Amino acid sequence: MNKFILIDDEKLSDEGQTPLGATQLDLERDGDRVLLKPADIERALGWSLKEQGLCRGDVCLAISRGESSDGTSSMDLETLAELLGRPLAIDQQEGVALLGTGIEERVLSLAGGQAPDFELPDLSGRMHRLSDHRGKKVLLIAHASW
Amino acid sequence: MAFDRCADDVREFIERAAPSHPSVIDTEHLVAELYHVVNVPTMIWIDEQGRICRPHDSQFGTDIFTDFHGKLSEPYLDMLRAWVRTGEGALPRDEVDSLRIEPDAASQLARSERALAWWLHGQQRGEAAERHFVRADELAPNDWTIRRGSMPIRGKDPFGPEFFALAEEGKPDYPMEALTPTRKD
Numbered sequence: 001m002n003k004f005i006l007i008d009d010e011k012l013s014d015e016g017q018t019p020l021g022a023t024q025l026d027l028e029r030d031g032d033r034v035l036l037k038p039a040d041i042e043r044a045l046g047w048s049l050k051e052q053g054l055c056r057g058d059v060c061l062a063i064s065r066g067e068s069s070d071g072t073s074s075m076d077l078e079t080l081a082e083l084l085g086r087p088l089a090i091d092q093q094e095g096v097a098l099l100g101t102g103i104e105e106r107v108l109s110l111a112g113g114q115a116p117d118f119e120l121p122d123l124s125g126r127m128h129r130l131s132d133h134r135g136k137k138v139l140l141i142a143h144a145s146w
Numbered sequence: 147m148a149f150d151r152c153a154d155d156v157r158e159f160i161e162r163a164a165p166s167h168p169s170v171i172d173t174e175h176l177v178a179e180l181y182h183v184v185n186v187p188t189m190i191w192i193d194e195q196g197r198i199c200r201p202h203d204s205q206f207g208t209d210i211f212t213d214f215h216g217k218l219s220e221p222y223l224d225m226l227r228a229w230v231r232t233g234e235g236a237l238p239r240d241e242v243d244s245l246r247i248e249p250d251a252a253s254q255l256a257r258s259e260r261a262l263a264w265w266l267h268g269q270q271r272g273e274a275a276e277r278h279f280v281r282a283d284e285l286a287p288n289d290w291t292i293r294r295g296s297m298p299i300r301g302k303d304p305f306g307p308e309f310f311a312l313a314e315e316g317k318p319d320y321p322m323e324a325l326t327p328t329r330k331d
Contacts, residue, residue, distance in 0.1 A: 009179075009261050022265075087255035089262040089281075094274045098265065100258030101179060103251045109180075110246065113239050115192040116180040120170035123153050123160055128168040134196050137230055142177060142188040144149040145156050146294055146304035 001026045004034060006044040006077075007098040010086075028074065032092060035074040045099070047084070049075070054083060115140070147172050149186065149295050174264070178291045179257050182249045184318045185290040191229065191236065199236035200229075201246045203322035217328045225326070245321045256286035260296065267299055276300065288318040 008021040023044040028035040038049040046056050053060045061083055077097060081088035085102035109116055115138075119129040130138065147170045148156040160169045177183060181190065183202065191200035204215075205222040212218060229235040237245070263278035279296050286292050293312055297304040 007262070007265060009258060087251070087258040089255070089258040089278060091262065091266065091274050091278065094266065094271055096262070096266070098258055098262040100254055100261060103249060103254045106179075106182070106249050106254060110182065110249070111243065113197050113242060115190070115196050115198050117196075118176050118180055120147055120172050120176065121153075122168055122170050123157055125153075128170050130192075131196065135194050137194060138192040139226065140147070140177075140181075140190040140192055142147055142149060142172075142181075142183045142186050142190075142291075143156075144186045144291075144295060145159065146150075146186075146298055 002029050003095055004029075005096040006036075006040075007096065008045055009098055009100045030076075034077040034090070034092075034097065036077060036080060037074050041075065041080065045084075054080075147177055149175055149178060149183075149291055151299060155298070175257070175260065175291060175295075182247065182253070183291055184247065184286075184288065185320075186295075188320070193233075193236060197239075198242055201237075201242050201322060202320040203326055204320055205323075205326060205328060212330060216330050218330050219328075221328045222326065245325070247320060252285045253289065256282045256289060256292055259285060260292050263296070264299070287315070290318055 004025050004027040006023050006025055008023070010021075025036070025040045025044060027037075027040065036044075041054070042048045047054050048056070049063075050060070053062045055061075063083065077090065078088060081099055084099070085104055087100040087102065088097060089100065090097040115130065117129065117131045119127050121127050130140075148160075149172055150156050151173060153171050156171060163169075172178070181188075181202070185204055187204055187206065189200075189203050189205055190198060193199040204217075206212075206215070206217055206219045207223065209219050225235050259278045259282035263275045263282060266272075266275035266278065279300055282292050282296070290312070294304050294309060297308060302308045
């Protein structure tokens with residue numbers, strides 16, 4: 001077993017807050033494969049492995065190609081990312097991986113025409129939420145010191 | 147909002163401008179991810195209903211860098227004033243959709259690589275971070291929030307030779323930039 005950190009970058013998008021949703025897990029490694037037990041997947045990402053597939057809330061994703069479907073055996077991280085349709089950045093040496101936001105979800109949220117909500121801190125650390133300005137026109141300016 | 151490493155990176159600019167509006171810091175590039183922002187400055191108009199009514203455009207509030215980018219601030223500020231007063235300049239939904247740039251699988255993976263790099267950097271694992279900054283650059287060669295925005299973190303000068311080499315490749319353009327009449331000539 002190896003210590004491995006799995007970061008769920010969507011937790012950040014949902015809550016609009018730092019720190020990232022990083023979960024430390026004890027995982028088996030098989031060469032470059034990182035194996036997650038059902039309990040790991042549930043703890044880090046909130047998806048549970050059931051007979052009908054990988055489930056969260058009302059959504060179940062069917063599992064094919066002989067991957068774990070009895071809810072007990074492990075699934076490797078790459079297969080899991082693919083199944084979730086999410087990009088995976090992984091550093092084998094450091095024992096850390098990050099799951100980002102999938103292209104389908106991003107395209108869908110942009111195509112809605114609605115400005116995605118977010119909450120960020122000002123210089124003094126006070127949080128501001130975009131939707132607090134609903135009812136007014138907002139000019140959103142992205143700038144940087146660089 | 148500012149894509150910077152920390153509040154202190156932008157403190158002097160915000161304090162000098164002393165804006166009456168909220169001015170926030172986005173160390174995790176949350177807004178870059180949510181809106182698919184690929185450069186600064188990027189302006190997006192949002193109407194009273196929270197709808198994007200003029201998508202990503204790169205414009206300026208002053209003429210300090212006009213010689214470099216060729217855009218004048220006054221026509222844009224006039225447009226902004228008109229929008230605030232009368233709603234003029236807001237675009238219908240289908241035009242907003244056609245004038246956006248779309249993310250793709252590579253750009254999403256690039257944001258994930260950058261996010262991992264930034265996390266590793268925060269853990270003082272600089273060598274590992276560098277591997278993923280490099281990968282993010284390769285995946286999103288036209289995204290300056292990644293390529294230029296990572297320079298200060300990676301010990302490079304975002305106003306130095308590395309930036310000018312990047313600028314030689316051509317800067318990322320939003321479709322709106324060709325339509326907003328702020329060109330000097």
